Amino acid sequence: MRFMAVNRPVKAEIFGESFSLRALDAPDFGAVDILVSDDGTASELLKKHSPVLVEASFDSSALPRFPRKPPSIECISSSSKVVVLRAGGVGDHVMFLPALTLFREALPKTAKLFLATQKEKHPIFRSHRCIDGLMPLPLTLAQLVEADYVVDFSESLQSPDFNSMNLTDYFLKRFGIDNGGCANKAPRLLLPCSGGTSKVCKAMDRLRKRVRSERIVLLQGRSSNPLRDLPEELLTHVAESFPDIGFVSPDAFSALHSDAVRLRNIEDMSPWVSSLEEYMNLVASCDAVVSTDTAAYHLAEAFGIPSLALFGPISSDLRIRYYRKAQAIDASYTGKTCIAPCGLHKSFSGCPEAKALGSAHSPCLLSIEPEQIRKAFSLMCRRFWI
Numbered sequence: 001m002r003f004m005a006v007n008r009p010v011k012a013e014i015f016g017e018s019f020s021l022r023a024l025d026a027p028d029f030g031a032v033d034i035l036v037s038d039d040g041t042a043s044e045l046l047k048k049h050s051p052v053l054v055e056a057s058f059d060s061s062a063l064p065r066f067p068r069k070p071p072s073i074e075c076i077s078s079s080s081k082v083v084v085l086r087a088g089g090v091g092d093h094v095m096f097l098p099a100l101t102l103f104r105e106a107l108p109k110t111a112k113l114f115l116a117t118q119k120e121k122h123p124i125f126r127s128h129r130c131i132d133g134l135m136p137l138p139l140t141l142a143q144l145v146e147a148d149y150v151v152d153f154s155e156s157l158q159s160p161d162f163n164s165m166n167l168t169d170y171f172l173k174r175f176g177i178d179n180g181g182c183a184n185k186a187p188r189l190l191l192p193c194s195g196g197t198s199k200v201c202k203a204m205d206r207l208r209k210r211v212r213s214e215r216i217v218l219l220q221g222r223s224s225n226p227l228r229d230l231p232e233e234l235l236t237h238v239a240e241s242f243p244d245i246g247f248v249s250p251d252a253f254s255a256l257h258s259d260a261v262r263l264r265n266i267e268d269m270s271p272w273v274s275s276l277e278e279y280m281n282l283v284a285s286c287d288a289v290v291s292t293d294t295a296a297y298h299l300a301e302a303f304g305i306p307s308l309a310l311f312g313p314i315s316s317d318l319r320i321r322y323y324r325k326a327q328a329i330d331a332s333y334t335g336k337t338c339i340a341p342c343g344l345h346k347s348f349s350g351c352p353e354a355k356a357l358g359s360a361h362s363p364c365l366l367s368i369e370p371e372q373i374r375k376a377f378s379l380m381c382r383r384f385w386i
Contacts, residue, residue, distance in 0.1 A: 001085065001152045002042035003056040003141065004035040010052060016119035017136035031145065037138035039154035041087045067150040073176055076149055078108035083147040085116050087137055089224050090276065090295035092167065093117065093124045094302050097187040099171035104130035106177060123277040127190040151175065163343050166321045185322035189302035191284050200272045204285040207267055211246035218286040219249045219266065220296035227313050227344055227351055227362050230292045237370040238290055238377055239266045250282055290377060293319065301326050306384040308377055312364035313344040327380050329372060331364035340364035
């Protein structure tokens with residue numbers, strides 16, 4: 001957990017939350033002007049907004065009130081307010097849901113649980129009953145000191161467990177919960193409030209009427225992490241192999257493949273997808289998902305939709321071990337500098353193997369043959385659609 005302030009008055013929007021901050025030397029500077037965040041997010045913000053945003057330090061024990069780190073769940077009283085600080089991508093947050101739910105169940109019934117995370121990610125948690133409220137991340141010191149306890153996930157990327165454990169198990173361990181005694185670790189999500197009335201859902205309804213099989217599959221080749229991006233031809237090959245099925249993409253295809261897309265059964269949905277909530281509606285409106293290792297298959301599982309996910313740098317077992325409707329293709333690759341899975345994630349700078357070979361994509365993912373994907377997709381359809 002780290003603290004930040006500004007050296008001149010600033011109005012800013014950070015991860016979807018608006019802040020109006022007074023300068024450190026302002027006479028009326030106070031707790032509402034100090035930002036609090038996890039270590040990783042703070043490092044990102046300080047690097048991006050230097051020299052205006054600066055790190056602040058102070059003796060928290062000198063404050064009249066400051067939340068403590070709970071030594072165990074049993075120490076949390078029934079009247080307590082607990083704030084969890086957790087930043088992450090969409091997929092990470094979906095895998096966090098089962099752990100957060102079990103943490104809520106372990107707390108006294110009358111204790112209050114709040115989650116502080118990027119406001120732009122709030123749609124994932126908005127309908128979840130396991131929390132009493134959502135807070136932005138960063139949040140202000142004034143907001144934080146209202147809590148009795150704080151659970152901070154700052155050390156995630158530095159922990160050996162983060163790269164060796166299934167992510168849901170890792171979250172449970174950080175909460176102090178025995179993951180071996182948890183029967184259900186699959187995520188579950190309700191549909192966004194807009195449901196079938198959103199522009200995405202209406203566009204999907206129109207498309208479904210034009211598709212011979214009335215089945216629609218999401219193709220997701222791009223990731224928030226370029227290490228896991230797929231070449232477009234892998235996805236167009238899937239669509240070409242199943243002409244009776246409709247396929248949609250949340251991203252526009254490049255000019256190289258745009259003609260092929262128009263001639264095939266792939267619909268560009270990017271004009272309707274400009275927010276996380278719209279993306280969630282898109283996934284929830286599909287009958288299946290074919291995806292690289294990114295948010296799509298996590299959301300599909302949470303909505304009870306079958307998925308086929310392609311894994312390269314990260315082992316599928318660290319992600320989908322407890323998923324009921326997800327199938328995986330793990331790359332089998334031995335290169336000049338690595339053996340898949342190598343464990344690289346976005347805290348690392350690029351793929352050394354891709355650089356050595358002059359490749360725009362991770363070679364481990366390129367080693368997955370189109371026919372392998374076609375067969376796995378066909379198996380998924382037979383397993384879940386019949």
